[in-house]
Amino acid sequence: MFKSAESVERLANRLARLPGIGRKSAARLAFHILKLTKEEAFELADIIREVKEKVGFCSVCNNISESDPCRICADPERDKTVICVVEETSDAAALDKAEGFNGMFHILGGRLSPLDGIGPDDLKIQELLDRLQAGEVKELILATNPNVEGEATAIYLSKLFKPMGLKVTRIARGLPVGSDLEYADSITLTRALEGRQEF
Amino acid sequence: MFKSAESVERLANRLARLPGIGRKSAARLAFHILKLTKEEAFELADIIREVKEKVGFCSVCNNISESDPCRICADPERDKTVICVVEETSDAAALDKAEGFNGMFHILGGRLSPLDGIGPDDLKIQELLDRLQAGEVKELILATNPNVEGEATAIYLSKLFKPMGLKVTRIARGLPVGSDLEYADSITLTRALEGRQEF
Numbered sequence: 001m002f003k004s005a006e007s008v009e010r011l012a013n014r015l016a017r018l019p020g021i022g023r024k025s026a027a028r029l030a031f032h033i034l035k036l037t038k039e040e041a042f043e044l045a046d047i048i049r050e051v052k053e054k055v056g057f058c059s060v061c062n063n064i065s066e067s068d069p070c071r072i073c074a075d076p077e078r079d080k081t082v083i084c085v086v087e088e089t090s091d092a093a094a095l096d097k098a099e100g101f102n103g104m105f106h107i108l109g110g111r112l113s114p115l116d117g118i119g120p121d122d123l124k125i126q127e128l129l130d131r132l133q134a135g136e137v138k139e140l141i142l143a144t145n146p147n148v149e150g151e152a153t154a155i156y157l158s159k160l161f162k163p164m165g166l167k168v169t170r171i172a173r174g175l176p177v178g179s180d181l182e183y184a185d186s187i188t189l190t191r192a193l194e195g196r197q198e199f
Numbered sequence: 200m201f202k203s204a205e206s207v208e209r210l211a212n213r214l215a216r217l218p219g220i221g222r223k224s225a226a227r228l229a230f231h232i233l234k235l236t237k238e239e240a241f242e243l244a245d246i247i248r249e250v251k252e253k254v255g256f257c258s259v260c261n262n263i264s265e266s267d268p269c270r271i272c273a274d275p276e277r278d279k280t281v282i283c284v285v286e287e288t289s290d291a292a293a294l295d296k297a298e299g300f301n302g303m304f305h306i307l308g309g310r311l312s313p314l315d316g317i318g319p320d321d322l323k324i325q326e327l328l329d330r331l332q333a334g335e336v337k338e339l340i341l342a343t344n345p346n347v348e349g350e351a352t353a354i355y356l357s358k359l360f361k362p363m364g365l366k367v368t369r370i371a372r373g374l375p376v377g378s379d380l381e382y383a384d385s386i387t388l389t390r391a392l393e394g395r396q397e398f
Binding site: 007008010011017018019020030032033034036041043044045048049050054065070088093 | 204205206207209210213214216217218219220226227228229230231232233235237239240241242243244245246247248249250251252253254263264265269287288289292
């Protein structure tokens with residue numbers, strides 16, 4: 001696309017290989033990067049290198065981390081009796097940013113998806129079992145995504161861990177705050193009714 | 200957001216400062232970059248550095264370029280009697296990719312926008328005048344964007360350059376190929392009628 005400057009073309013091609021970035025977004029991004037000052041662009045390049053050099057995975061919760069165990073697992077202020085199970089690091093980051101949870105996380109690294117050939121052995125389920133067998137944990141919050149595969153994963157985990165005598169909970173599914181009842185889909189409305197609580 | 204890995208947080212912050220990238224997209228992008236192999240991530244970092252080190256602007260047409268004059272201006276195969284005037288490099292890249300144009304470009308570096316304080320002196324109009332005064336050019340195609348500011352810029356340029364005895368044309372405004380007449384806005388329809396051609 002940028003016939004006049006081959007390196008910009010290569011940058012756009014490289015960016016277009018990132019998931020969720022199409023040809024046009026990649027070209028626009030490359031163009032924006034070109035417009036940065038030299039300092040800003042070099043800073044960006046350096047952070048990308050740094051991220052790959054420093055960041056690994058926490059051996060306890062499988063979260064991304066610069067240390068092992070990660071900052072969350074090593075934090076003495078957090079409640080070690082509750083583990084919130086999520087699919088991806090970004091889910092844990094979102095939950096951690098929201099108020100109301102001060103426990104630990106466990107990142108599965110995906111969801112059960114037979115169509116994509118992803119079974120229990122491809123997720124960090126054995127590692128979760130090991131954590132639970134240590135005995136300290138009292139509640140397991142299943143916070144996989146509220147879609148077909150996330151629900152299936154939650155059901156699978158609940159069947160696996162409930163017999164261990166743990167309290168196993170699922171995050172509430174219902175109407176998102178600020179939304180319109182009129183535009184909500186019927187499955188969400190059903191779940192909102194099922195999950196109703198005394199006022 | 201990524202409390203567990205501070206460098207990922209910094210990468211997301213840096214990406215969020217690029218135009219058109221919000222906090223959430225930046226976090227998702229940072230996460231994708233983290234998932235690249237070390238080689239891929241380093242390649243990305245290196246291209247970003249390379250782009251800033253190599254790419255400058257062509258002194259003739261103001262396009263981004265690794266050489267001066269740029270590849271397009273230096274190409275002996277291209278028709279030097281036609282200059283297509285665009286707002287940004289990305290516009291020139293899009294037109295160059297489409298078939299049917301083999302002339303030269305001139306990148307204004309923006310559009311007239313009195314509300315943003317952008318006047319004729321902020322665009323590369325003097326440079327365009329210099330190119331035209333060299334005498335080789337026969338046609339000037341005004342290809343600024345078909346919106347209010349782009350039209351105003353085109354009108355301004357046409358008033359400036361028509362007295363020089365040049366053929367000054369404007370790219371056609373009409374229905375985009377593959378679109379539905381039913382859903383087109385009325386200004387586009389008016390322009391499509393005005394610009395009708397014999398079949």
